[in-house]
Amino acid sequence: MRFTTRTSYGLRFLLRLAKEPKGRLVKLASVAQEEHISCGYLEQIVHALKPLNIFRVARGVNGGYALAVAPAAINLWDVFLRLEGELSLVACLEPGTICERDPICSTKLFWSDFEDHIRNYLGARTLQSILNFNFWRNEHMWDYTQAVHDHFLHPHNAGPMADANAVGEVGSLACGDALRLYLKISQDGKIEKASFETFGCASAIASSSVLTDMIVGMNVEEALKLTNKDIVANLGGLPREKMHCSVMGQEALEAAIRNWRGEPAMPHAQEIGKLVCKCFGVTDAQIIRTIRENNLTTLEEITDYTKAGGACGQCLDEISEILAAELAKRGEKAAVDSPKETAAKPKLTNLERMQKVMAVLASLKLGDGQEVQLVDVDGLKISVKLTSSDTKKLLQDVEQILREKVEDNLVLVEA
Amino acid sequence: MKTIYLDNNATSQVASQVKDAMQPYFCELYGNPSSMYTFGGNVAKAVQDARAQVAELLGADSSEIIFTACGTESDNTAIWSAIQTQPEKRHLVTTCVEHPAVLNVMQFWERQGYRVTRLSVDNFGRLDMAEYEKALTPDTAIVSIMSANNETGTIFPIDEMAKMAHERGIVFHTDAVQAAGKIAINVKETPLDFLSISGHKIHAPKGIGVLYVRKNVRFRPFMRGGHQERGRRAGTENVPYIVGLGVACQLALDEIKQGTAEMAALRDRLEQGLVAKIPNSRVNGDVEHRLPNTSNISFKNVEGEAILLLLDQLGICASSGSACTSGSLEPSHVLRAMQVPFNFAHGSVRFSLSRYTSAEDIDYVVENMPPVIAKLRELSPFKD
CATH class of the missing domain: 3.40.640.10 (Type I PLP-dependent aspartate aminotransferase-like (Major domain))
Incomplete structure (x- = not known):
C-alpha cells in the first residue's frame, strides 16, 4: 500500500521551488541533480502538474521554474489528483463501476468513508502544511531561519570561478572560518558574476551564498555600500553569536573590489589601524567601524560581531575603552581629518600566508623519519610540530625555506 | 526518517x-x-x-x-x-x-x-x-x-x-x-x-x-x-x-560483567569504516585506552557545525568540538590541549554509542557520511 514516486518526487520539486527567494528561477536539471531524481522522469511529473497553473516557466539560458502562487494556495488534493489519478481504494469504488454485490456488500460503506477521510485530509492541506512540518524538523533545534537553512543546504554560486577578475579573501583556518569570493566585473564596473568558497559553519556558508545573490547586477559603488546588516536582512536574521559571519561577507566583498582596482589586499595602513585582538587578528579600526554600522553598545555584542576578545580575552579591557570612546562620541559627527597615507607595502592576508605555508610544507623534501606538521599560524608566527633526530636543525632549515618562499620576516617555532 | x-x-x-x-x-x-x-x-x-x-x-x-x-x-x-x-x-x-x-x-x-x-x-x-x-x-x-x-x-x-x-x-x-x-x-x-x-x-x-x-x-x-x-x-x-x-x-x-567487546567492535567498525572511506581524517585520543563507546574523528578542512547540520538532515545525531558548536569562538579545550592541528580541530566529530546502537545504525553512517564531508570540502577554499 503506497503512493507512487510521481507524488513524492512531485512534492519535492514543488517544495524546492517554494524554498527559493521570491521570483528566483530554478532549473529543472539542477533540482533533478540535487534531489537525485532522473531528469526525464521529473519532466514527466512537471508536465502532469502544469494544468494546475501553480508555477511559471521561463525559457532560455537563464530560464527555469518558479512558483506562481503562494505555497498556502497550492492544495495538496489537487496535486495528488494530477499525479496519482482519481482515488479509488478498491475497484468497486471506481467511478462508473456497477457491482452486483452492491445491495448486500458489507464493506462498501466503510471503503467510501475511508476515501472521504483521505480526500478531506488532503483537501484541507496545502504545500505550506508540508513546509510547516519541515519547520519543526529543521528549525527548532538550530535557531536558524529558513533562508539560512536553504542557503546552507543548497548554496548558490558555490565553487571557484575560472574567469574571475577579482578575488577577495578573509578569515583563516585558525579562526575557524574563511571565505574566498570570486567576482567577474565588467570594464564599466558592473558585477556580472559572483561565486564563493567557504570553510565554516552553516551561517558562514549561507552568508556567502546570499551575498553572491545580492551583488550580481550591482556596480562596484553600489556593492561597496552594502554592509553586514544587508546580508543579515537577506537571510531573515542570524543568531547574535553568528553575526561575525555576515561581517566576513562584507569584508570579502571589499577585499575583492580592492583586488579588482589593483589595490593591496589589506586596506590602507590608516584603515587597518592597530591590532587589538591578537587571537583573531582584529584591529581597532574594524571594531570601531562595526560598532558604528551596527549601533553596538556592549562588549558582548562586539565579540559576537567581530570575534574580537572571544578567545583569550586579554584584549577585553582595550575593547572596553574603544567602546566607551565610541559611546561618548555617538550622536556627534566624527571629525576625522587625517591625511591620506600612501598604501602600505602589500602584505599577505592570513589566509594567503597560511595557504602558501601549507603548500611549501607539503612540497618539502624530508629525510626518513622526518616530519613537519603545521599547528598554527598566528600572524607571522608559524607553529609546527617536528619529528627528527635533530629538530633544531630541521626547524632552522624549514624556517629558511619559508622565509625564501613565503615571507622574509616569518618566525617558525615548535608547538 | x-x-x-x-x-x-x-x-x-x-x-x-x-x-x-x-x-x-x-x-x-x-x-x-x-x-x-x-x-x-x-x-x-x-x-x-x-x-x-x-x-x-x-x-x-x-x-x-x-x-x-x-x-x-x-x-x-x-x-x-x-x-x-x-x-x-x-x-x-x-x-x-x-x-x-x-x-x-x-x-x-x-x-x-x-x-x-x-x-x-x-x-x-x-x-x-x-x-x-x-x-x-x-x-x-x-x-x-x-x-x-x-x-x-x-x-x-x-x-x-x-x-x-x-x-x-x-x-x-x-x-x-x-x-x-x-x-x-x-x-x-x-x-x-x-x-x-x-x-x-x-x-x-x-x-x-x-x-x-x-x-x-x-x-x-x-x-x-x-x-x-x-x-x-x-x-x-x-x-x-x-x-x-x-x-x-x-x-x-x-x-x-558480560563484557563490552561488542560495543567496542561496533565503535571500531564505525571508526575504521569512516577513516577508510574519507581521506584526510584522523582519530583523536588514546585509542589503546579508551571507553568502548566513544570515537572522536577529525575531518580536515571542514567545519564541525556544518557537518552536524548535514548529518542531522540524515537523521544522525553526533556532536562536535568545533568553535561554532562549543559555544565559544575557539575549538574545544580538549582538542586544543592535545594540540590537534587547527585544520583538523575545527572538523572534529564525536560519536558515542550505547547498548541500543545497532550494526545497521553504524553501517548507515559509514554509508552516508562520506558524501557529507565531500560536499563541504568542495565548498571549502582549503583543498589539499
Missing part, C-alpha cells in the same frame, strides 16, 4: 526497565521517605535498595553513597568539602581537559586565592605521570581528575594516581560521569575519596546524580537544610529518580 542517536556521552535514552521501576513512585507510592508511617517507610526501603544497587556498581558500601541532583553537583560538593575541611591547604590539582563542572569550579577557587595546577596532556590526550607527581605537595587540598574524557573517551590511570595521592595523604576525587557504567570501577581496589556519577549518562533520567564518599573521609555538606542523606545532602529525596538510577546501575553492572 529514523533517528540514529550517536551522542550518548551527551545524554542517553532512559532504559524501559528503569522507566517501569520508577512508575509506581509518582502517583501511588508518593510518600516522603522521612515520614513515620508505613506509607513513607515503604518508600524509604525503596531508596535503601537503590542505594545498595548503586553501591554494588562501585564495590562500595551503601553508607558511602549520597544522592545528588546531577554530576555537576557531585563535583562541586567534593571540591567544596575538601577545601572546607582542610582550610590550611591552598593548592588544588586538576587537568586541563576536565569537564566544565570541574574546570569552572577550579577557576572559581583560583579567584578566591587558591593555587591551581592544571596537568597538561600529550597529543594522544594522555597525562604525564612525572608531571603529576611533581604537582602533589603538602599544601594540596584535593586532586580532581576525570576517570575518562567525555570528548575523546581517553581513560586516565586513576588507580595509580589515586594511590600516589593517598601515599601523600592527599584527598582524591574523580569525575566518573563518563566512565561509570562503561568500564569497571572498584573502590575497594582504588583508594578514591570522592567519585561523581550522573544518572542520565547511564540510561537513568536527567536530574539524578551520585557522590561516593569513602568512609571516614572528612565531609562538609554543600547543600544545607534537612537531615536527609544523613545530613550530608539536604533536600527531600528524589525518590522515583533514585529508584530509576538503582535499576540503571544494576543494568550497567550486568553489561560490564
Whole structure:
C-alpha cells in the first residue's frame, strides 16, 4: 500500500521551488541533480502538474521554474489528483463501476468513508502544511531561519570561478572560518558574476551564498555600500553569536573590489589601524567601524560581531575603552581629518600566508623519519610540530625555506 | 526518517526497565521517605535498595553513597568539602581537559586565592605521570581528575594516581560521569575519596546524580537544610529518580560483567569504516585506552557545525568540538590541549554509542557520511 514516486518526487520539486527567494528561477536539471531524481522522469511529473497553473516557466539560458502562487494556495488534493489519478481504494469504488454485490456488500460503506477521510485530509492541506512540518524538523533545534537553512543546504554560486577578475579573501583556518569570493566585473564596473568558497559553519556558508545573490547586477559603488546588516536582512536574521559571519561577507566583498582596482589586499595602513585582538587578528579600526554600522553598545555584542576578545580575552579591557570612546562620541559627527597615507607595502592576508605555508610544507623534501606538521599560524608566527633526530636543525632549515618562499620576516617555532 | 542517536556521552535514552521501576513512585507510592508511617517507610526501603544497587556498581558500601541532583553537583560538593575541611591547604590539582563542572569550579577557587595546577596532556590526550607527581605537595587540598574524557573517551590511570595521592595523604576525587557504567570501577581496589556519577549518562533520567564518599573521609555538606542523606545532602529525596538510577546501575553492572567487546567492535567498525572511506581524517585520543563507546574523528578542512547540520538532515545525531558548536569562538579545550592541528580541530566529530546502537545504525553512517564531508570540502577554499 503506497503512493507512487510521481507524488513524492512531485512534492519535492514543488517544495524546492517554494524554498527559493521570491521570483528566483530554478532549473529543472539542477533540482533533478540535487534531489537525485532522473531528469526525464521529473519532466514527466512537471508536465502532469502544469494544468494546475501553480508555477511559471521561463525559457532560455537563464530560464527555469518558479512558483506562481503562494505555497498556502497550492492544495495538496489537487496535486495528488494530477499525479496519482482519481482515488479509488478498491475497484468497486471506481467511478462508473456497477457491482452486483452492491445491495448486500458489507464493506462498501466503510471503503467510501475511508476515501472521504483521505480526500478531506488532503483537501484541507496545502504545500505550506508540508513546509510547516519541515519547520519543526529543521528549525527548532538550530535557531536558524529558513533562508539560512536553504542557503546552507543548497548554496548558490558555490565553487571557484575560472574567469574571475577579482578575488577577495578573509578569515583563516585558525579562526575557524574563511571565505574566498570570486567576482567577474565588467570594464564599466558592473558585477556580472559572483561565486564563493567557504570553510565554516552553516551561517558562514549561507552568508556567502546570499551575498553572491545580492551583488550580481550591482556596480562596484553600489556593492561597496552594502554592509553586514544587508546580508543579515537577506537571510531573515542570524543568531547574535553568528553575526561575525555576515561581517566576513562584507569584508570579502571589499577585499575583492580592492583586488579588482589593483589595490593591496589589506586596506590602507590608516584603515587597518592597530591590532587589538591578537587571537583573531582584529584591529581597532574594524571594531570601531562595526560598532558604528551596527549601533553596538556592549562588549558582548562586539565579540559576537567581530570575534574580537572571544578567545583569550586579554584584549577585553582595550575593547572596553574603544567602546566607551565610541559611546561618548555617538550622536556627534566624527571629525576625522587625517591625511591620506600612501598604501602600505602589500602584505599577505592570513589566509594567503597560511595557504602558501601549507603548500611549501607539503612540497618539502624530508629525510626518513622526518616530519613537519603545521599547528598554527598566528600572524607571522608559524607553529609546527617536528619529528627528527635533530629538530633544531630541521626547524632552522624549514624556517629558511619559508622565509625564501613565503615571507622574509616569518618566525617558525615548535608547538 | 529514523533517528540514529550517536551522542550518548551527551545524554542517553532512559532504559524501559528503569522507566517501569520508577512508575509506581509518582502517583501511588508518593510518600516522603522521612515520614513515620508505613506509607513513607515503604518508600524509604525503596531508596535503601537503590542505594545498595548503586553501591554494588562501585564495590562500595551503601553508607558511602549520597544522592545528588546531577554530576555537576557531585563535583562541586567534593571540591567544596575538601577545601572546607582542610582550610590550611591552598593548592588544588586538576587537568586541563576536565569537564566544565570541574574546570569552572577550579577557576572559581583560583579567584578566591587558591593555587591551581592544571596537568597538561600529550597529543594522544594522555597525562604525564612525572608531571603529576611533581604537582602533589603538602599544601594540596584535593586532586580532581576525570576517570575518562567525555570528548575523546581517553581513560586516565586513576588507580595509580589515586594511590600516589593517598601515599601523600592527599584527598582524591574523580569525575566518573563518563566512565561509570562503561568500564569497571572498584573502590575497594582504588583508594578514591570522592567519585561523581550522573544518572542520565547511564540510561537513568536527567536530574539524578551520585557522590561516593569513602568512609571516614572528612565531609562538609554543600547543600544545607534537612537531615536527609544523613545530613550530608539536604533536600527531600528524589525518590522515583533514585529508584530509576538503582535499576540503571544494576543494568550497567550486568553489561560490564558480560563484557563490552561488542560495543567496542561496533565503535571500531564505525571508526575504521569512516577513516577508510574519507581521506584526510584522523582519530583523536588514546585509542589503546579508551571507553568502548566513544570515537572522536577529525575531518580536515571542514567545519564541525556544518557537518552536524548535514548529518542531522540524515537523521544522525553526533556532536562536535568545533568553535561554532562549543559555544565559544575557539575549538574545544580538549582538542586544543592535545594540540590537534587547527585544520583538523575545527572538523572534529564525536560519536558515542550505547547498548541500543545497532550494526545497521553504524553501517548507515559509514554509508552516508562520506558524501557529507565531500560536499563541504568542495565548498571549502582549503583543498589539499
